[in-house]
Amino acid sequence: MSESQKVTRQEALTSDSGRTWLIVAGVIAALCLVMLWFMREMPPLGAATAGMVAIVIAYLAMVAIRFGVNHLRWRLGLLAVLTIVIVIIFGVVSWMTILSA
Numbered sequence: 001m002s003e004s005q006k007v008t009r010q011e012a013l014t015s016d017s018g019r020t021w022l023i024v025a026g027v028i029a030a031l032c033l034v035m036l037w038f039m040r041e042m043p044p045l046g047a048a049t050a051g052m053v054a055i056v057i058a059y060l061a062m063v064a065i066r067f068g069v070n071h072l073r074w075r076l077g078l079l080a081v082l083t084i085v086i087v088i089i090f091g092v093v094s095w096m097t098i099l100s101a
Contacts, residue, residue: 014072014073014076015072016076018065018066018075018076018079019066021062021066021076021079021080021083022062022063022066022079024083025059025062025079025082025083025086026059028083028086028087029055029056029058029059029086032051032055032086032087032089032090033052033055033056035090035094036048036049036051036052036055036090036093037052039093039094039097040052042097042100042101043097043100043101044096044097044100047093047096047097048093048097050093051089051090051092051093054089055086055089055090058082058085058086058089059082059086061082062078062079062082062083065078065079065082066079
């Protein structure tokens, strides 16, 4: 395996400004929020709303990290982790809703 193929050497985790992570996470968050909006009346009541709040907080944390963290690798790593967290939040709330039906 050449050096350029290692995951830790990819541009998205080494030299990107973070704007791409915000755009991708914004699209993912918007899709998740729309789906959770339609699930808010399903049991367990409040789960979808709590999921929406958690996703918004995670995205706002991403914006704060993008502009507040100066160390590039830390910033990009945290943005990547929070992007995954948004998907995990949606997955957990969705499974809770499916299992309670």
